[in-house]
Amino acid sequence: MRVPFSPPDIREEDIEAVAAVLRSGWITTGPVGREFESGLADYTGAAGVVCLNSCTAALEVALRLLGIGPGDEVVVPSYTYTASASVVLHVGATLRLVDSAPGQYVPSISQILDCVSSRTKAVVVVDLAGVPFAAEELREELGRRFSSEDLPLGRPAVIVDGAHSLGATRLKYRAGQLGDFTAFSFHAVKNLTTAEGGALGWRDGLSIDDEFLEKTARRLALHGQDKDALEKSKAGRWEYDILEPAHKWNMPDVLAALGLSQLRRYEEMIARRHEILEMYADGLSDVLAVLPHRGRDWRSSAHLALTDLGRCAEYRDEIIEMLAGAGVATNVHYKPLPMLTAYRSLGFSMADYPHAQAQYERVLSLPLHTLMTDEDVHFVITELRHAMSTIGLR
Ligand SMILES: Cc1ncc(COP(=O)(O)O)c(C=O)c1O
Structure with a gap:
């Protein structure tokens, strides 16, 4: 038996949707992308959504919309993928990394607040594994302690790296409404995929005009051009200007079609992912801890099955090898950023991040995807239990 880690779940209806765009005569950014954006805004409850070619681009657009650059500081968790932090360096701002809370993957609000200074323009939080961070609470605390008329939102902004969390809910909110800005990923391994892709959403009630945000985000993702490709291609409408030398981050319709098609069955996909997580939790509860994906007032998007190997942790590589030998692909999310060469070179050291370490x-991440059958899940449980007991007997 082979159980891959996170293959894309592509159905006939997805292929049909992509083929329809390929046959339509318009394949880059256009009407299907707009439809996907309004579908995402309806689904997340965000006030506005602009699709881009990655979550990384969406994070950087959020920083640029807030005017963040040299001399500004941005606080980012140390336990995340590089994209949450590299964008801060791309805009020339200063990166402040924060440790995880003891026994948690993410930092506590008080750890974050301790890293905020008068130069902090934004805080990035990560909905790790799809578990929604209490971004609404963080916004409130930042407003109480660090309000300033010089900042576009009157306090440091909260940008959620929601690469994992499309569809997560917390209190009466959905991912997309919790932070000021939320960046989603539709990379090939994500719950909902466009092969590569992402989207930036912003919440209702920001003190920046929605139309301004939408227009500027689109322009920042298309060379700083004052007209989009569809508009420019219309007969007699060739004239354009470049308002700033911006990047090229737009999402083509051929990819948006795949996302739109998947969005139509996305709740079903999340429900199946939760079923698998529950099977893992039931089948493994006596040997390891599976990260919870539901609480009293929240539900995750069930993106990653993170487990805590406990006393077998020092044998993680052996367990990964044994599972690979049995045909089960696993993963490790994440190597904290100060372990990586790029961040070490900037002067970050793991000694300052003991809880992330x-x-x-x-941590060990188990396969989790909607092509998994119940039999696959039981097979992973059996093989993992076998690997752990083999190691425990040594
Ligand atoms: C936490 C996190 N943030 C950001 C990203 C970047 O997403 P993308 O590849 O869409 O830029 C990823 C991708 O895996 C991620 O896991």
Whole structure:
């Protein structure tokens, strides 16, 4: 038996949707992308959504919309993928990394607040594994302690790296409404995919005009051009200007079609992912801890099955090898950023991130995707239990 880690779940209806765009005569950014954006805005409850070619681009657009650059500081968790932090360096701002809370993957609000200074223009939080961070609470705390008329939102902005969390809910909110800005990923391994892609959403009630945000985000993703490709291609409408030398980050319709098609069945996909997580939790509860994906007032998007190997942690590589030998692909999310060459070179050291280090040493991610049958899930459970007991007997 082979159980891959996270293959895309592509159905006939997805292929048909992409083929229809390929046959339509318009394949780059256009009407299907707009439809996907309004579908995402309806689904997330965000006030506005602009699709881009990655979550990384969406994070950077959020920073640029807020005018963040040299001399500004942005606080980012140390336990995340590089994209949450590299964008801060791309805009020339200063990166402040924060440790995880003891026994948690993410930092506590008080750890974040301790890193905020008068130069902090934004805080990035990560909905790790799809578990929604309490971004609404963080916004409130930042407003109480660090309000300033010089900042576009009157306080440091909260940007959610929601690469994992499309469809997560917390209190009466959905991912997309919790932070000021939320960046989603539709990369090939994500719950909902466009092969590569992402979207930036912003919440209702920001003190920046929605139309301005939408227009500027689109322009920042298309060379700083004052007209989009569809508009420019119309007969007699060739004239254009470049308002700033911006990047090229737009999402083509051929990819938006795949996302739109998947969005139509997305709730079903999330429900199946939760079923698999529950099977893991039931089948493994006596040997390891599976990260919870539901709480009293929240539900995750069920993106990653993170487990804590506990006393078997020092044998993680052996467990990964044994599972690979049995045909089960696993993964490790994440190597904290100060472990990586690029961040070490900037002067970050793991000695300052002891809780992130402890989480990293114990974590193992199990396969989780909507092509998994119940039999696959039981097979993973059996093989993991077997690997752990083999190691425990040594
Ligand atoms: C936490 C996190 N943030 C950001 C990203 C970047 O997403 P993208 O590849 O869409 O830019 C990823 C991708 O895996 C991620 O896991």
